[in-house]
Amino acid sequence: MSVYDKLTALGISLPPVATPAAAYVPFVRTGNLVFLSGHIARREGKPWVGQLGTDMVTADGKTAARAIAIDLLGTLHAAVGDLNKVTRIVKLLGLVNSAPTFTEHHLVVNGASELIGELFGPAGAHARSAFGVAQIPMGACVEIELIAEVA
Template structure:
């Protein structure tokens, strides 16, 4: 099954590439690697604001991470033209806006990791880091960046 067919089966329509909110570009390609800038969680087109362990639970955070993964796929498609060119999702780095006592950043980040696996299969298996941080721009609950290899 093609990537586009998989996305359709999952009920996912990729968004257009977002305009950066500061002095950076959405992606940079060097050689066969594409580096995507961090994307924040959005809900209804606005930053998905919250802090895990204070006013959000793990399940909602996981939904936010999945939403970011969809945005990242939209940016990746804009960067490479066709997601079939993706050989591998290489690395995911996730920042989770967390209370000092919240320790489930890895479970929140599964929302993105599981979607990449569903879309790309074996090519979606990746190295990953998940950090708890004191704050994210605009009060967003999660921010994720991605590195992919293309052919």
């Protein structure tokens, strides 16, 4: 089953590439690697504002991370033209806007990792880092970037 068939089965449609909010590009391809800039969590088209451990719980953050994964896939599709050309999701880097006492960053970012794994199977098994940070641009609760290898 193609990645697009899996997306359809999950009821997911890919969004267009978001316009960068500062001086950067949404993606850079060098050789067989595609680097996607960080994407922030959005809800109803606006930054999903919040802080894990203060006004958000882990399950909310995980939902936000899954939404970011969908946005990342839209950008990856724009970068390569066909998600079936992806041979490997190499790495995700997740930043979680969190209170100093919050310790479940890894569980938040699982929202993205689990969807990527479901869509790409073994090629979706990736290296990953998840960090707690004091703030993310526009007050967003989560930001994630992605590196993929393509044919």
